[in-house]
Amino acid sequence: MTADSPVTSIVRLLAPSLALALTVACTGAPPADPGGGSGTTDPEQPAANAIDSLDTKAIIANDQTDAQWPSYGLNYHETRFSQLDKINAGNVGELGLAWSYDLTSIRGVEATPLVVDGVMYVTGSWSIVHALDAKTGEKLWTYDPEVDRAYGFRGCCDVVNRGVALYEGMVYVGAYDGYLHAIDAKTGKQAWKVDTIEQGRKEGRSYTITGAPRAIKGKIMIGNGGAEYGVRGYVTAYDAKSGEQAWRFYTTPNPGEKQENEALEMARKTWSDEGGTWKESGGGGTVWDAMAYDPDLNLLYLGVGNGSPWHAEKRSPGGGDNLFLSSIVAVNPDNGEYAWHYQGTPHDNWDYTHTQHIIVAELPLEGGTRKVVMQAPKNGFFYVLDAKTGEFISANNFVPVSWAEGYDENGRVIEKPQARQTDGKSYETIPSAYGAHNWHPMSFNPNTGLVYLPAQHVPLTVTDDKNWEFNKSRPGVMMSGMGWNFGFGFNVEPPKAAAMGKLIAWDPVKQEERWSVPYPAPWNAGTLTTAGNLVFQGTAHGTFIAYNAETGDKLWETPATSGVVAAPMTYELDGEQYISLAVGWGGVFGETIRAAPNVTPGKVLTFKVGGTAQMPEMVAATRTELVEGAIEYTEADVGAGAGLYVENCFFCHGLPAVHNGGNIPNLAYSKPDVLQNAKAWVLEGTAADKGMPDFKGKLTEEDVQHMMAFVQALADQQRAAQAGGE
Numbered sequence: 001m002t003a004d005s006p007v008t009s010i011v012r013l014l015a016p017s018l019a020l021a022l023t024v025a026c027t028g029a030p031p032a033d034p035g036g037g038s039g040t041t042d043p044e045q046p047a048a049n050a051i052d053s054l055d056t057k058a059i060i061a062n063d064q065t066d067a068q069w070p071s072y073g074l075n076y077h078e079t080r081f082s083q084l085d086k087i088n089a090g091n092v093g094e095l096g097l098a099w100s101y102d103l104t105s106i107r108g109v110e111a112t113p114l115v116v117d118g119v120m121y122v123t124g125s126w127s128i129v130h131a132l133d134a135k136t137g138e139k140l141w142t143y144d145p146e147v148d149r150a151y152g153f154r155g156c157c158d159v160v161n162r163g164v165a166l167y168e169g170m171v172y173v174g175a176y177d178g179y180l181h182a183i184d185a186k187t188g189k190q191a192w193k194v195d196t197i198e199q200g201r202k203e204g205r206s207y208t209i210t211g212a213p214r215a216i217k218g219k220i221m222i223g224n225g226g227a228e229y230g231v232r233g234y235v236t237a238y239d240a241k242s243g244e245q246a247w248r249f250y251t252t253p254n255p256g257e258k259q260e261n262e263a264l265e266m267a268r269k270t271w272s273d274e275g276g277t278w279k280e281s282g283g284g285g286t287v288w289d290a291m292a293y294d295p296d297l298n299l300l301y302l303g304v305g306n307g308s309p310w311h312a313e314k315r316s317p318g319g320g321d322n323l324f325l326s327s328i329v330a331v332n333p334d335n336g337e338y339a340w341h342y343q344g345t346p347h348d349n350w351d352y353t354h355t356q357h358i359i360v361a362e363l364p365l366e367g368g369t370r371k372v373v374m375q376a377p378k379n380g381f382f383y384v385l386d387a388k389t390g391e392f393i394s395a396n397n398f399v400p401v402s403w404a405e406g407y408d409e410n411g412r413v414i415e416k417p418q419a420r421q422t423d424g425k426s427y428e429t430i431p432s433a434y435g436a437h438n439w440h441p442m443s444f445n446p447n448t449g450l451v452y453l454p455a456q457h458v459p460l461t462v463t464d465d466k467n468w469e470f471n472k473s474r475p476g477v478m479m480s481g482m483g484w485n486f487g488f489g490f491n492v493e494p495p496k497a498a499a500m501g502k503l504i505a506w507d508p509v510k511q512e513e514r515w516s517v518p519y520p521a522p523w524n525a526g527t528l529t530t531a532g533n534l535v536f537q538g539t540a541h542g543t544f545i546a547y548n549a550e551t552g553d554k555l556w557e558t559p560a561t562s563g564v565v566a567a568p569m570t571y572e573l574d575g576e577q578y579i580s581l582a583v584g585w586g587g588v589f590g591e592t593i594r595a596a597p598n599v600t601p602g603k604v605l606t607f608k609v610g611g612t613a614q615m616p617e618m619v620a621a622t623r624t625e626l627v628e629g630a631i632e633y634t635e636a637d638v639g640a641g642a643g644l645y646v647e648n649c650f651f652c653h654g655l656p657a658v659h660n661g662g663n664i665p666n667l668a669y670s671k672p673d674v675l676q677n678a679k680a681w682v683l684e685g686t687a688a689d690k691g692m693p694d695f696k697g698k699l700t701e702e703d704v705q706h707m708m709a710f711v712q713a714l715a716d717q718q719r720a721a722q723a724g725g726e
């Protein structure tokens with residue numbers, strides 16, 4: 001093939017992925033009574049947190065012991081710091097497997113298990129809830145919200161779920177297709193379900209839910225995802241008993257004349273009046289992950305996501321900060337009334353969501369103690385804000401960044417001029433849209449004063465897509481056939497930065513790194529820290545590790561059967577401490593690339609000192625051989641196929657032969673008949689149960705043949721390169 005052949009061009013177009021693939025191959029005291037809740041638990045006697053009486057008082061009372069894990073981030077402050085210390089730096093080397101449980105699905109697992117009353121509640125992919133005996137791992141019940149697999153393509157980043165909320169005898173799960181389900185904790189039977197995206201569903205918009213609901217004073221709070229596609233973000237609170245809507249807070253203005261509240265009147269002034277597509281696209285700003293709550297201040301903190309489309313000038317031309325995109329917004333959890341906001345990334349242009357984990361803590365600052373919120377969002381800066389007022393205290397970058405110099409004393413970012421690609425050239429965004437830190441939870445240990453943060457870099461360059469139109473699908477425009485809206489092209493110029501993953505122990509007072517541990521690949525798991533002077537973290541390359549929280553010395557390590565992305569948790573039962581984590585490789589990075597030898601079905605692995613259960617084996621990879629001779633093709637076939645592949649397939653199946661396949665197969669490593677029979681699974685629904693979209697009526701048989709020609713050609717090119725020693 002000549003240097004200008006379609007295959008070579010498309011590989012150059014996507015070269016960032018090539019570079020990446022090569023790299024990879026290779027808490028304080030309990031707060032005052034917040035009121036609310038009808039449970040019988042007395043804060044003076046916190047021991048009996050029975051599931052039936054688990055209310056806000058009981059969740060707060062657990063802070064005295066941390067014996068249970070009743071809420072997503074352990075406590076309302078979401079510290080993921082446990083006071084349990086029976087497992088500690090002295091005996092962590094004796095940890096062994098107590099039990100394992102098979103979640104059965106090979107798709108991504110991002111959940112933090114909750115444990116109350118000796119029962120573990122954990123979610124696997126497709127939002128399926130599993131209730132297990134926390135001592136033995138025995139299944140008590142499972143609840144399947146029966147998400148239509150055809151809905152899979154409507155989410156950007158795998159059919160994952162981060163976990164449940166518990167409240168007064170009920171389990172709450174936000175299902176991928178936008179329904180909030182209430183389940184009886186004892187029986188696993190549905191009590192009610194409510195459609196959280198009713199209007200968007202009517203309009204055919206791609207809303208999803210992947211985040212864990214939060215339960216506060218008789219209300220269940222849940223947000224949504226979809227800013228990559230074109231939605232208006234919001235958070236809704238529902239009555240825990242009835243499912244009746246209590247309030248809804250929108251994060252972007254109403255495209256019509258009238259705003260829902262005064263906060264949105266303020267926000268509206270930061271969006272363009274004329275031009276731009278935000279009124280069609282909804283503007284984005286989805287709250288798809290982080291929330292935290294402070295009972296003393298009675299504030300609920302919401303982490304708000306990126307703009308839709310990503311390209312700021314196409315969304316809202318002429319500047320404007322575009323509130324409340326890429327912000328933390330504090331609201332009153334009783335009625336959803338706005339209290340304050342802080343926007344770290346004004347006029348977001350880079351998919352710099354501020355949905356990442358929010359932690360409330362008391363820090364020694366200015367000679368006293370100050371209650372703060374801390375966040376390390378995608379844009380690479382670590383923020384410390386006043387929890388009561390949102391006042392900016394400090395920010396510093398925890399990784400190298402190319403988009404900003406830093407922050408002024410008012411907390412306003414000082415951007416670098418080239419960060420918005422105003423010259424029409426490609427720009428290497430550091431951090432990239434994958435984030436310097438993504439949803440993988442961080443943890444804060446008040447004993448060491450350190451935040452344990454999974455940091456990373458995935459290389460990417462972006463270029464203005466001059467012909468972009470909202471919801472217009474075009475060959476060669478990344479995932480436009482699946483409804484994605486960027487306004488950018490990617491990796492027209494190959495990025496220069498190297499892929500990176502590391503665990504950082506960050507001092508939030510000094511705003512500097514204390515210690516760090518490098519990893520072979522990005523996309524490592526969330527963290528847990530304990531009073532045993534420990535930090536636990538799973539890795540992309542398929543291990544589970546304990547570190548000394550003070551020094552970063554590795555104290556213990558075990559194989560984990562597959563790459564890990566979810567955060568570990570801990571609980572005490574009958575006098576014994578357990579460490580548990582949900583394993584299952586996935587998420588937006590993990591669909592196409594793996595750093596472990598293989599991707600195996602999701603599991604829950606639970607450890608204790610002296611545990612003797614047998615660790616399940618990592619099943620050997622079956623997809624290792626490049627496909628050969630499946631399809632005959634011409635260069636014209638390959639060129640046509642390349643554009644269609646990028647338009648429809650790329651973010652799930654990855655770049656053929658260059659990526660190595662995550663939890664979704666890389667087709668260049670198929671058996672020949674998979675490519676030869678592509679019509680069946682692309683147009684006739686034979687893989688629909690796995691989440692494969694239905695392309696009937698969208699693509700022709702000839703289109704499918706061209707795409708398979710592209711796959712075969714890249715496999716052939718890679719084989720030739722390997723033979724040539726490249």
Ligand code: CA
Nearest residue numbers: 227306351353
């Ligand atoms: Ca996003």
